[in-house]
Amino acid sequence: MSQAEKTEKVITAAQRAEMERFQPMWKIVLTQFFEHRMAVVGLCVISFFIAVALLAPIIASVTGLDSERQNALNRYKPINSYVTVSTDEREAKVTEFIKDHADEASALQVELMTKGLVQPPRPEDALFELVGKEPQEALKILAQIPTEPATHLAKVVRDFESHHWLGTDELGRDVFIRLVYGTRVSMGVGILVAIASSLIGLLIGALAGYYGGAVDTILMRVTDSLLSLPILPIQIVIAAIDLNKVPGLGFLVGDENQSIYKLVFILVLFSWMTVALLVRGSILSLREREFILAAKTLGATDATIIFRHMFPNVVAPMLVSVTLGVGESILWEAALSFLGLGIQQPTPSWGNMLFNAQDLMTEAPFLAILPGLLILATTISFNYLGDGLQDAIDPKAIRR
Amino acid sequence: MTTYIIRRLIQTVVVIVLLSYVCFSLMTLMPGDPVELMIQSNPKVTSEDVARLRSLYGLDQPSYVRYFNWVKTIAAGDLGYSRTYRIPVSELMGPKLLNTFYLSLASLLLSILISVPLGIYSALHPGSKTDDAINFFAFAGISVPSFWLAIMLILTFSVYFKIFPAGGTFTIGIDETPSWDFFVDRSKYLVLPTVSLAYQQIGRFLRFTRSAMLEAMRNDYIRTAKAKGLSYSRVIWGHGFRNALIPLITILALSFSSLFSGALITETVFAYQGVGKLVYDSIIGNDFNVAMVSFIISVAMVLLFNLIADILYGVVDPRISYK
Secondary structure (H helix, E strand, C coil): CCCCHHHHHHCCCCHHHEEEEEEEEHHHHHHHHHHHHHHHHHHHHHHHHHHHHHHHHHHHHCCCCCCCCCCCCEEEECCEEEEEEHHHHHHHHHHHHHCCCCCHHHHHHHHHHHHHCCCCCCCHHHHHHHHCCHHHHHHHHHCCCCHHHHHHHHHHHHHEEECCCCCCCCCCCCHHHHHHHHHHHHHHHHHHHHHHHHHHHHHHHHHHHHCCHEEEEEEEEHHHHHHHHHHHHHHHHCCCCCCHHHHHEECCCCCCCHHHHHHHHHHHHHHCCHHHHHHHHHHHHHCCCHHHHHHHHHHCCCHHHHHHHHHHHHHHHHHHHHHHHHHHHHHHHHHHCCCCCCCCCCCHHHHHHHHHHHHCCCCCHHHHHHHHHHHHHHHHHHHEEEEHHHHHHHHHHHHC | CHHHHHHHHHHHHHHHHHHHHHHHHHHHCCCHHHHHHHHHHHCCCCCCHHHHHHHHHHCCCCCCHHHHHHHHHHHCCCCCCCCCCCHHHHHHHHHHHHHHHHHHHHHHHHHHHHHHHHHHHHHHCCCCCHHHHHHHHHHHHHHHHHHHHHHHHHHHHHHHCCCCCCCCCCCCCCCCCCCCHHHHHHHHHHHHHHHHHHHHHHHHHHHHHHHHHHHHHHHHHHHHHHHHHCCCHHHHHHHHHHHHHHHHHHHHHHHHHHHHHHHHHHHHHHHCCCCCHHHHHHHHHHHHHHHHHHHHHHHHHHHHHHHHHHHHHHHEEEEEEEC
């Protein structure tokens, strides 16, 4: 006899009462959801990425990295590398320091000379000699002088060196901070597309399901044909359109987010169909139910019946399809950006980072590996989350 | 049955015609038209010449007039001339279609061969460790960006291990007459694209097989069959799998369009000379004649395969009637 069966025999009356107690629906759903381990992991991963996306500007200011600062001399740096600013730039910064804080500079110069910390050819070059050294070394020397001007200069010197945890890309930009901002763009596009397309799907599915007849035939014919089309070639054709030639859309040209708007539009255009079919199916069966008949008898308008009585019943299955839709939209965004037709530089997205990484993937494989791993991690999490939600709301799967 | 097929065929033709018109008008909205590209290389062209060229090619007319002219030439059997490849479009399409066909067929077979047995196994052992592992494998399949997988395959198998070529269709300069050597050479070039294209399908098919099989095994007739004393394998294959096949064929049919979309990306990454790459290259390179023809042919192929799959339903499931 197994352990489980043994414990079942010695169940007390209190435990039995606990088990038989009435539980509200949401509690059942929640328990059911938390039993799906991978879905919970997925939820954690997604929350992490959403937090990164929301906190991107803060991360940028804390680390002092700029997603668009280019550095032509330090392209394709490996992981965990330090990059030093060129000597010219350092000297320019020191000249500026001397100009702005003349007395501090001269005091520091005297200090450096008397302690013999630097040996310049001329005493007035002491500061230049100091910053000519490697930044780490210069900071060590400055640390030996406990005065106010020294800490002030140390702050300037610290900026000469940047730490790139994940290396730099083909223009010498920091990969880490670009991935952080890419999260913002990719997640944003994914969530926006999923929500927008499910709203459209909801509307079309509801109209088709509720009114039936000719409306249903026309809408479903369109939905079916869109579903059967090879989507990618069509999306490429639309993505390649020059907005200058479209009457009424010329105002978007030159907007820095133009490529994002275009991409969202294209993705929404081809992703509402599954939701529409799902909603139509639910509404068709809801239409025959007694509470709808009751609402009709009480004189409710069509809009009230659809919005007030039918939508709450289709929200749960829609939630699943929105979740799955986010993952799918992120994949489509990446695919289109990868083909060079989605989000355009300099805005970073996971897809266009991969597009750029293709050229030198043998020399800098990490540039290609990292964005793809993030895409994989996000989409797999959304898919598991969707699966978990599906199990949780499916009455057939409830195991109590 | 016949009326059903005829009605579906007419519908398919209507969709293709509508779509070709939409696509034609969209292409007029793309940056650059043929005349602009012609005059780029010739600084002596005057604005009168431009106007003359435009009226010669009919570019000064509204798009629907141009569309009808284009349809007329297509109907006469003239598919036009490719600007980038410098050969008639009709000569271009044949080999590319065949290449895409090989790639799609290979990856479809591979994905069915892997996903159906795995899916059935995990449906028969729900909740086991193996089931979890197979599930993860399937989820990774539907979640992995196929182009990234392609890049990783290239990095591993052609850059690091140097087993398979990184891209192309066959070794350039090889004797192209059908022979065993040529077949082996082509197969080598086909392995990585096939795997990268198949993995996404494997993920979807696996999940479908698993849930369809689970659903089928839950039916009362399975219990009856078991109670009758039928052998385990007969219950699974004769009663369970037979009924799981119907939803499986649905997803197989719907997979043609995603297979084609996937082929486009895979072919582009691996520089495999197929229709997908042709569609992409011609749209990016403003090769209008090629873009229109390859686009319409690929759409027509996908729709035709959908139709065939719809008809096949009836063979598998006698309950479906065609009205």
